[in-house]
Amino acid sequence: MPWLVSAFVLITVAGLYGGLVLAPTDYQQGDSYRIIYIHVPSAWMSLFIYVVMAVAGAIGLVWHIKLAEIVAISSASVGASFTFIALVTGSLWGKPMWGTWWVWDARLTSELILLFLYLGVIGLYGAIDDKRTASRAVAILALVGVVNIPIIHYSVIWWNTLHQGPTVTKMDKPSIHVSMLIPLLLMALSFKFFYVIAMLQRARVELLQRERNAQWVKNLISGSK
Amino acid sequence: MSSMQEFFAMGGYAFYVWTSYGLTLIVLLANIIIPVTQRKRFLRSLALKQNRQ
Numbered sequence: 001m002p003w004l005v006s007a008f009v010l011i012t013v014a015g016l017y018g019g020l021v022l023a024p025t026d027y028q029q030g031d032s033y034r035i036i037y038i039h040v041p042s043a044w045m046s047l048f049i050y051v052v053m054a055v056a057g058a059i060g061l062v063w064h065i066k067l068a069e070i071v072a073i074s075s076a077s078v079g080a081s082f083t084f085i086a087l088v089t090g091s092l093w094g095k096p097m098w099g100t101w102w103v104w105d106a107r108l109t110s111e112l113i114l115l116f117l118y119l120g121v122i123g124l125y126g127a128i129d130d131k132r133t134a135s136r137a138v139a140i141l142a143l144v145g146v147v148n149i150p151i152i153h154y155s156v157i158w159w160n161t162l163h164q165g166p167t168v169t170k171m172d173k174p175s176i177h178v179s180m181l182i183p184l185l186l187m188a189l190s191f192k193f194f195y196v197i198a199m200l201q202r203a204r205v206e207l208l209q210r211e212r213n214a215q216w217v218k219n220l221i222s223g224s225k
Numbered sequence: 226m227s228s229m230q231e232f233f234a235m236g237g238y239a240f241y242v243w244t245s246y247g248l249t250l251i252v253l254l255a256n257i258i259i260p261v262t263q264r265k266r267f268l269r270s271l272a273l274k275q276n277r278q
Contacts, residue, residue: 020232021232025236030236030237030238031235031236031237031238031242032235032236032238032241032242034235034238034242035241035242035245038245038246038249039245042249077256078256081252081253081255081256084252085248085249085252085253088245088248089245089248089249092241092244092245093241093245095241096238096241194253194256197257198253198256198257198260201256201257201260201261201264202256202260204260204264205260205263205264205267208264208267208268208271209267212271217271218275220268221268221271221272221275222275
């Protein structure tokens with residue numbers, strides 16, 4: 001854990017310094033483009049975490065592995081947070097550049113649906129008292145929602161409305177300068193580290209609550225007195 | 226000093242850029258603070274129960 005946190009801090013500081021200080025001002029968007037360093041990594045994380053959650057849910061569903069169930073539900077709140085960040089920073093970027101906070105563009109709408117899927121998972125899990133049953137229900141919901149992931153990814157290609165197309169993951173050569181790309185990749189890595197750290201914090205609570213009657217929890221409490 | 230001011234001005238986009246970064250910071254901090262306090266509170270309540278038994 002201390003190793004994880006120090007790696008996270010180092011990468012984040014380097015990414016922020018590179019993105020906010022070293023990277024040049026964009027010739028079209030001025031400094032407003034610097035929102036990219038949190039907007040794009042958050043959006044990537046919102047998809048990545050969803051897939052992790054669905055896969056962990058499926059593993060829990062098939063092999064009844066408790067740890068997979070805990071990883072799945074502990075990912076949901078972090079994923080919802082990144083989706084929220086992607087939507088809000090997108091809005092804050094859209095206002096000065098597109099002249100609007102929100103449009104019902106395919107990319108924006110499908111990302112909003114992703115937020116509702118995350119909230120649905122969290123709500124459903126909270127509504128069922130037996131956590132093993134809750135995990136099964138949540139896994140099925142998460143798996144059904146996976147259909148939304150390729151829709152989000154390809155939305156900018158299938159429906160060419162307002163949101164711009166991909167610039168980084170283009171097969172030939174990314175259409176972004178390397179001095180802007182490196183901080184972006186650093187921030188993406190930083191958010192991955194953050195996800196692991198935050199998910200583990202959530203998982204510790206989840207595990208304690210599930211195993212409240214287990215001997216190791218009792219030992220933990222009498223040991224801390 | 227003027228370069229510092231320039232940095233915070235973000236070429237006139239200060240509001241949009243710093244609101245984005247500030248909000249992100251708040252949301253990410255909450256993702257750490259909430260589970261940590263929940264765990265501590267839960268452990269305390271379990272300890273209380275165990276003492277009563």
